[in-house]
Amino acid sequence: MSKFGKKKKGMPAVNTAALPDIVFMLLFFFMVTTTMRETDLKLENPRLPSATEVKKLEHKSLVSTIYVGKSKDVARHGSRYNRIQLNDKIATAEDVPAFIINERSKVSEAEVPFMTTSIKADKESNVGTIIDIRLKLRDVNALKISYSASKGSGN
């Protein structure tokens, strides 16, 4: 009996000294991969339609995004889903060419033909607004567009 009683050691404690290191490693991983939203949305977050035939947008630096949806400031812009946001401002379709030209100046000339315009529009926006934007895009020869949609069953 005394043989067991003497041994007070029991299980040795697991060394947790390396735990903070592991946690920090994970922490840094998430810190680096996190992207905070770079533009301030003046619109309510568009409820994207879903589609089955979606393609991933590659080369983020070559993508310029146009938002279409309902303004947060209903008193000033009305409650329709047809407001356009370029960069940080609510704009009209007339401002689209200037926006595209500005976006083009940010990349090298060789990459300009590969630039894509992503239209993030709310489900309830009207086609008229989208077509206005499209006509303006055609005027400045920005022909590659992508209608932003989430992958889903298409309902």
Place this chain on the structure above:
Amino acid sequence: MARRENPEINAGSMADIAFLLLIFFLVTTTMNVDSGVSKKLSEKPPEDYVPPIIKEKNIFEVNINRNNDLLVEDQRMDIKDLKAAAISFIDNGGGDGTIVDGVPSGPCTYCLGEKSISSSDHPNKAIISVQSDRGTEYGTYLKVQNELISAYSELRNRLSKERYGIPFPQLEESYKDNRNNLELKKKVEDIKKSYPEIISDAEPTSN
């Protein structure tokens, strides 16, 4: 004098702090990849451009009105039936194709359609024209586009399986991974040329 040993800083709670930060970033991270339905706009036509005359039977007309109802070839249709209708139109192959690179492409040999003379002649002549109202909801418009594109992908997929034994998305993927492979390039282009995606957007109606 007995010097007191420097007491060690207790680092036990460091892990807790790190965990807290970790959880914060875990929650705020959104790894969303932007995805969307890609389309290529047609170039702006010159001022004096005269549109070519196209036979009525080679145009598949899709109208969407402001109440988001669909009118396909002058008949009401539900969105779920659109894909099948588009496939049977594109894949009809009732006549000769257009002249591609100076060579007339002749009748469509790979089409499995019913070869009716009142529908499209050849996939490379078949044009799908989508006309919508300015007041149409964008969600509906995109759904229609999606159905039409998926009709094309299904046909391309079928042909790709028949000719090369692998599905078309897979073929495209392997070409993307290896852009210098001329053989793959030829295959991809062959499929794309066999079923060119011709979806045009007509001027919208408005009132």
